[in-house]
Amino acid sequence: MKILLSNDDGYQAPGIVALHAALREIPGVDVDVVAPEHNNSAKSNALTLHSPLYVHQAANGFRYVNGTPADCVHIALTGLLGYRPDLVVSGINNGANMGDDTIYSGTVGAAMEGYLFGVPAIAFSQVDKGWGEIEAAARKAREMVEQMHAQHLVGEVPWLLNVNIPNLPFDQLRPVRVCRLGRRHAAERVIEQESPRGERMYWIGGAGPAKDDSEGTDFHATALGHVALTPLKVDLTDHEGLAYWSDTAGRLAQPSAEAAGAI
Template sequence: MRILVANDDGYLAPGLAALVEACRGLGEIDVVAPEQNASGTSNSLTLHRPLSVFTASNGYRYINGTPSDCVHVALTGLLPHRPDLVVSGINNGANMGDDTLYSGTVAAAMEGYLFGVPSIAFSLVEKGWQHLDSAARVARSLIEQVLASPPAGAAWLLNVNIPALPHEQIAGRRVTRLGRRHASEPVICQANPRGEPIYWIGAAGDAREAGEGTDFHATAQGLVSVTPLQVDLTDHRAAPSWVSWLERA
C-alpha cells in the first residue's frame, strides 16, 4: 500500500504532520506539500514558471507551488510509483458548502481523483488546531476502513470535515451533501504606505442552506461529515430547458 499525503497549509503545518502520523503503519508514505500556505488556491496549476522540489530534514518533499501542483508533479514524474491513495490535510478550518470550490485541501485530493486514484480531503472545522489529535484519530479510522473495505468504483473522492471536539464527544459519522453559504462579506479597503488603495478579500458568508443532510448540519451536531464529491459541473437538470431555448432561437 502506497499513500501520498499533501495539504494546502504548507509543509510545516501541524495538520500535515498529524495526518502523516495517522497513516503510519498503513503503508509506504510519500509527502509532497506546498512550500508556503496556499489556502484558497483551488485547482490552480502553475504554468508560467518552473517548479522546484525541495526535501525537508524530516524527509517531507515540498514544492514552491499550489496543492494541485504538488499532487500533479508527484503523480506525473516525481514518484517512482503510483500511490494507491491520496490524502490531503488536515486543514486548519472547515471546507464545507461553497468553500469546496476554493479549497486547496480539496483540490489536492481532487487532483489525485482526476488521475484515477482514490482520494480523501480532511479538514478540522474550527481554526487553531484545537483537538487535532482527535481529528487525526478520525482520519486514521476512516483510512483504515476504506483500505480494508474499499468503496465501489475505481476511484472516488471524499470531503471529510471533523468537529473540533475531544474524541469521546464526536457523535459518529454521517454521509452528507454540500450546504450553501451566503455571499462573502465585502472586500476590506485599506491604504498601503504610499497611500494607494489595497483590498483584502472579505470573510466567508454565513451558512445559508444548512438543514438536515448537509455538511454544516452534521458538524454542528458533533458528527463527522463525509461528502462524496464529483467533478462533473454539468447542470443535468437544467439541460433540457436549454435545449428548448436553443430550438426557439
C-alpha cells in the first residue's frame, strides 16, 4: 500500500514526524511526505493560483512546499509523485478538528483534496494542543490504517474520514466511536491591538466553546476518552431545503401585485 502523507502544521511538526514513523511500521507500506513548509492552519481547501509553488526535500526525505495543505496534495497527485497512492493521510494535527472546525481545517482540507481526486483519505487530529501523548496518537492512527488495509477498506471507492484522538496514554484510549459532527458557538471576539508603529491591528479570536456536544457527537465521544471517527462528504447541498426553495423561487419569479399594477 502506498500512502501520501501531509498536514497543515508544517513538515517539521511533531505530529507528522510521529505519524510517518508509525505508518512505516506497517508491513508492505510505503509513505511519501509532501507537506507545507510552514504552519498553514485554518487554510481549509485553499489553493495557490497566483504565484508559483516550489518543492524542496529535507534531509529526512520529506518534501515540503511553499503552499497550503491542499496545494501539497494537489501537486502530489497531479504530477509530483508519478503514481497514484492508495490512501491520503493528513495529520496528526496539533488540536481538535471537531464540529465546525472541519470547515476551516487545513488538516481536513488536505485529506479532502485527496478525496476529490478519488483517493480514500483520512484526517487525524489530537483533541488538545501541545503534542501530549503524540506517540500514543500515532500508534492509534497506525492501528486504524492497518486494520482498514487488512479489511480491504482501502480500495477504488473513495471515502473521507475525520478522526480525533484524545491526548491519553495508548492503554487509556477508549474504542473508536463513529459519530456525527457537533457544533461550536461563534468564535470569540476579535482581538484589537496597536502595532509598534501605532497602527490598529486585529487578531482572529479563539474558537468558540461547544454548542452541541450531546451524545452522538465527536465532542461527546472524545470527552469520554473515545477516539471519534466521523465520515465526511463534500456535497454542501441542503437537501431538506430543496423543496422549500423551489417553491419560494417560483413565487419570487412572479411579479408582486404592486409591481403588476404598475405594468
